[in-house]
Amino acid sequence: MNNIARAEAFIRHWEDRDPAAIAAAVAEDVFYHNIPMPPMTGREAVREFAAPFLENADRVQWDVHYIAETTNGAVLTERTDHFHMKTGKTISVRVMGVFEFNAAGEIQKWRDYFDLAEFQSQMS
Amino acid sequence: MNNIARAEAFIRHWEDRDPAAIAAAVAEDVFYHNIPMPPMTGREAVREFAAPFLENADRVQWDVHYIAETTNGAVLTERTDHFHMKTGKTISVRVMGVFEFNAAGEIQKWRDYFDLAEFQSQMS
Numbered sequence: 737m738n739n740i741a742r743a744e745a746f747i748r749h750w751e752d753r754d755p756a757a758i759a760a761a762v763a764e765d766v767f768y769h770n771i772p773m774p775p776m777t778g779r780e781a782v783r784e785f786a787a788p789f790l791e792n793a794d795r796v797q798w799d800v801h802y803i804a805e806t807t808n809g810a811v812l813t814e815r816t817d818h819f820h821m822k823t824g825k826t827i828s829v830r831v832m833g834v835f836e837f838n839a840a841g842e843i844q845k846w847r848d849y850f851d852l853a854e855f856q857s858q859m860s
Numbered sequence: 861m862n863n864i865a866r867a868e869a870f871i872r873h874w875e876d877r878d879p880a881a882i883a884a885a886v887a888e889d890v891f892y893h894n895i896p897m898p899p900m901t902g903r904e905a906v907r908e909f910a911a912p913f914l915e916n917a918d919r920v921q922w923d924v925h926y927i928a929e930t931t932n933g934a935v936l937t938e939r940t941d942h943f944h945m946k947t948g949k950t951i952s953v954r955v956m957g958v959f960e961f962n963a964a965g966e967i968q969k970w971r972d973y974f975d976l977a978e979f980q981s982q983m984s
Contacts, residue, residue, distance in 0.1 A: 771954050772975035802958060804928035804936050812928050812936035814958050814971070830895050832956035832973040834926060834938050847938070849956040849973045851896035 740803055743811040743835045746843060747798045750817075753790040759783040763842040772852035795820040811835045827858040864927055867935040867959045870967060871922045874941075877914040883907040887966040896976035919944040935959045951982040 742761075749757040759779050762768070768782050769775035776785060790796065795818075802814040812834055819827040833848040866885070873881040883903050886892070892906050893899035900909060914920065919942075926938040936958055943951040957972040 772978060802930050802934050802936060804930040804934070806926050806928040810926050810928070812926055812938065812956070814936065814956075814973075830973065832936070832938075832958070834956070849938075849954065849975075851974070851976050853975075853977060854896060 738805065739809050739811045739835070739837050739841075740805050742837060742841055742843075743803065743813065744800070746835070747800065747813075747815075750786070750790070750798060751796050753793060753796055755783050755787040755790060758786050761843055762846070763838050763840070763844045766843055767845045769845075769847045771847060771849045789819070792822055793819045794822050809837060811837075825858070827855070829855050829858075862929070863933050863935045863959070863961050863965075864929050866961060866965055866967075867927065867937065868924070870959070871924065871937075871939075874910070874914070874922060875920050877917060877920055879907050879911040879914060882910050885967055886970070887962050887964070887968045890967055891969045893969075893971045895971060895973045913943070916946055917943045918946050933961060935961075949982070951979070953979050953982075 746761045749761060759782060762779050762782055764779050765777060766779055766782060767775060767777055797818045799816045800813055803811065805811050814832050817829045817831055821827065829850050831848050831850040833846065835843050836845040838844040870885045873885060883906060886903050886906055888903050889901060890903055890906060891899060891901055921942045923940045924937055927935065929935050938956050941953045941955055953974050955972050955974040957970065959967050960969040962968040
């Protein structure tokens with residue numbers, strides 16, 4: 737499996753609202769940085785971040801507009817991430833993100849770039 | 861010249877603080893969207909946006925962390941854009957952006973993703 741396929745599989749784990757699969761796809765010491773927010777480190781931190789959010793969602797859809805792999809194996813994406821919440825609210829975030837992989841094919845680093853105010857105004 | 865080379869040349873035009881070269885590299889009807897801001901359309905709008913900003917800068921440096929081209933020719937970048945202003949202030953924006961090219965090799969669409977508050981807090 738190439739790294740684009742790995743990134744696509746990871747996105748499907750979010751759409752499947754499967755925190756265990758999300759956690760399994762990242763490295764034990766993954767570095768995950770939503771750029772306008774404090775970064776987090778470690779598989780367990782990612783699981784704890786994803787699980788409550790996904791539990792409150794009915795449906796998750798990440799539209800991938802573009803995906804490309806650099807010559808050294810990083811995967812760059814342009815996406816719109818939709819979260820249809822159980823409250824009836826939909827959160828849609830316009831985002832670009834980078835995934836870096838380790839030798840085992842796990843996500844070692846993940847950085848997502850978006851406007852925090854756009855996200856927060858929909859969360860409130 | 862492939863599209864990665866075109867995107868790199870475009871970035872150098874910003875570093876050279878050359879609004880004419882920037883304008884020449886984009887399509888007449890370019891669509892330029894700094895995602896958290898209103899989009900603009902047209903070569904002249906891009907020139908009018910870039911020129912006063914670059915006139916007030918002593919030095920511009922865009923660090924490209926990653927660059928990759930999709931199978932259909934779009935170029936995705938992860939960058940930190942530094943603007944050293946004549947006031948002595950430095951503005952550094954963490955950004956990811958997409959460039960789409962037309963058949964003439966001009967930039968037809970450009971979308972940059974960043975946190976608006978991060979940019980504005982440094983501008984003020």
